[in-house]
Amino acid sequence: MKTLEDIILDGYRTGIFPMAESAEDEGFAFYKPYMRGLIPIKDLHIPAKLLKTIRRQPFDITIDRSFEAVIDGCAAATPKRGKTWINTPIRDIFVGLHEAGHAHSIECRTKYGRLVGGLYGLAIGAVFCGESMFSTERDASKIALVYLCALLWKCGYTVLDTQFINPHLLQFGAYEIPQETYEQMIATEMKKPVIFDGHSCDLDTVLQDYLAVRQS
Numbered sequence: 001m002k003t004l005e006d007i008i009l010d011g012y013r014t015g016i017f018p019m020a021e022s023a024e025d026e027g028f029a030f031y032k033p034y035m036r037g038l039i040p041i042k043d044l045h046i047p048a049k050l051l052k053t054i055r056r057q058p059f060d061i062t063i064d065r066s067f068e069a070v071i072d073g074c075a076a077a078t079p080k081r082g083k084t085w086i087n088t089p090i091r092d093i094f095v096g097l098h099e100a101g102h103a104h105s106i107e108c109r110t111k112y113g114r115l116v117g118g119l120y121g122l123a124i125g126a127v128f129c130g131e132s133m134f135s136t137e138r139d140a141s142k143i144a145l146v147y148l149c150a151l152l153w154k155c156g157y158t159v160l161d162t163q164f165i166n167p168h169l170l171q172f173g174a175y176e177i178p179q180e181t182y183e184q185m186i187a188t189e190m191k192k193p194v195i196f197d198g199h200s201c202d203l204d205t206v207l208q209d210y211l212a213v214r215q216s
Contacts, residue, residue, distance in 0.1 A: 063198030125190035150210035
């Protein structure tokens, strides 16, 4: 019998994804948008001001060290975001997917170790499905996204799915393609033997290599 985690993975492989109406919702539905949001991995646009901040290395970046704290940060209501689509069932499923090695988080920490931002998503083949991000200090989630793209580039990922696009993502070069085109793309890319490996490499070195390739 398939578990909820298996059902979620099967859904992503067909191009759909789960969302709840609110944090208080007891269930969730699968969504299939008409247009699909993507971020170019190698050709990510990094605003000049953000690039200067990244070069100062204001945060320590970690991988998969605080997955539950990251998803809780993403689910927390903020003055700019009064409600969330991450409810308890979705949280529990993604924690299970993380424990099974499918879902991953990137964390931004102060030099004293305090978590101040990050993002999480689901890795299937050469596709990384970005789910959500949060930040309690300026630029933390943006820096996490840049490190994510550097790591995806290093590991050989070809698709960074954002589901939808918004003004925040547009500044990084996010764009849309028809859902049908997306489904055709992932039918091939999700079968590729790509591994999300952020533990056997130095993330700052990966970032520097990534930035060097983008400038060449």
